[in-house]
Amino acid sequence: MIHKSRFYTKMIFKMLKKEVVNQEDYKASYNEVANTYQDWIEQMGKFTDQMIMPAILSNETAGQKPIRVLDFACGTGYISRKIVGMGVPCEITAVDISEKMLEHCADLSDQGVKLVHMDGITFLNETEETFDVILCGWALPYFPHKVLLKKFRERLADGGIVGVIANRTGTLHKMEEIFLRVMAKNPENVRKPMDISLQLPKGREGLENWFRHHGFVAVEIDEGEAIFSFDTPEKLLAWLNETGALAGTMQIFNNYEKVKGDILREIEKEKCRDHQYEINHNFVYGIFRNGGVNGEHT
Numbered sequence: 001m002i003h004k005s006r007f008y009t010k011m012i013f014k015m016l017k018k019e020v021v022n023q024e025d026y027k028a029s030y031n032e033v034a035n036t037y038q039d040w041i042e043q044m045g046k047f048t049d050q051m052i053m054p055a056i057l058s059n060e061t062a063g064q065k066p067i068r069v070l071d072f073a074c075g076t077g078y079i080s081r082k083i084v085g086m087g088v089p090c091e092i093t094a095v096d097i098s099e100k101m102l103e104h105c106a107d108l109s110d111q112g113v114k115l116v117h118m119d120g121i122t123f124l125n126e127t128e129e130t131f132d133v134i135l136c137g138w139a140l141p142y143f144p145h146k147v148l149l150k151k152f153r154e155r156l157a158d159g160g161i162v163g164v165i166a167n168r169t170g171t172l173h174k175m176e177e178i179f180l181r182v183m184a185k186n187p188e189n190v191r192k193p194m195d196i197s198l199q200l201p202k203g204r205e206g207l208e209n210w211f212r213h214h215g216f217v218a219v220e221i222d223e224g225e226a227i228f229s230f231d232t233p234e235k236l237l238a239w240l241n242e243t244g245a246l247a248g249t250m251q252i253f254n255n256y257e258k259v260k261g262d263i264l265r266e267i268e269k270e271k272c273r274d275h276q277y278e279i280n281h282n283f284v285y286g287i288f289r290n291g292g293v294n295g296e297h298t
């Protein structure tokens with residue numbers, strides 16, 4: 001058995017060498033959860049709505065010409081579907097890396113939404129299109145934010161709008177520790193670590209700082225929390241896996257089934273309160289305006 005300090009050193013080296021859960025792993029995860037992702041939408045869609053409508057209405061071309069919208073990491077198309085339902089004239093492009101998630105967008109394609117199956121950053125690098133509104137729901141941490149916000153700004157019209165909703169630090173309390181403990185207990189089963197928590201914004205201030213740094217001006221910004229309770233650790237873990245909230249974690253291990261018992265035992269130890277197993281989803285959302293050439297809105 002590898003000594004714990006040796007194990008952590010090994011993980012740090014892997015992280016330095018960028019041998020971490022990567023975009024192919026997230027793609028594989030979302031391909032797996034495509035048929036159950038609706039559970040997330042049913043519970044969390046109402047929070048996404050708080051970002052969609054203000055973002056579309058903050059756009060200044062509204063009423064003059066169709067709004068060019070990019071639904072970035074669109075998943076099963078919740079955001080695009082909402083916009084189509086608003087009846088505002090729009091030209092929507094929806095991009096996602098998971099072909100299985102995109103299969104659930106067939107109805108949108110019929111309504112004129114352009115679906116693109118591609119890694120998001122590759123799309124932003126290759127497209128010559130400009131957008132009035134870019135919306136990104138629940139996907140920010142899958143991208144290096146410095147690269148992403150720079151690319152958003154390049155593809156956004158002057159005065160254009162970015163709307164985001166994303167998990168923030170403090171979300172899924174204790175889950176990271178639980179996984180680290182299970183990894184340390186099963187070092188021979190660990191393929192690669194995950195660095196997604198480094199990509200979570202630190203609440204309102206954190207998100208605003210990221211955007212301000214890239215020349216955006218905050219129009220609206222807020223945060224929230226949703227808590228779900230289950231009567232068994234198995235149901236809690238199933239919720240996290242089936243909604244994509246733990247996307248990428250199965251890919252940490254060579255054989256996930258072998259460590260699943262340890263994960264459940266840790267959940268039982270760490271997450272039980274009054275015979276219920278609770279999980280929190282902490283998030284932040286914001287609407288940001290492209291401030292123009294000098295970072296000031298013109």
Ligand SMILES: C[S@@+](CC[C@H](N)C(=O)[O-])C[C@H]1O[C@@H](n2cnc3c(N)ncnc32)[C@H](O)[C@@H]1O
Pocket residue numbers: 023026027030041048072073074075076077078079095096097098101118119120121136137138139142244
């Ligand atoms: C939690 S889902 C969000 C889906 C949708 N935006 C929503 O609000 O319901 C995250 C999505 O990000 C996508 N994604 C992850 N990494 C990506 C990448 N590198 N490029 C494009 N999409 C990616 C996943 O395939 C998944 O559909």
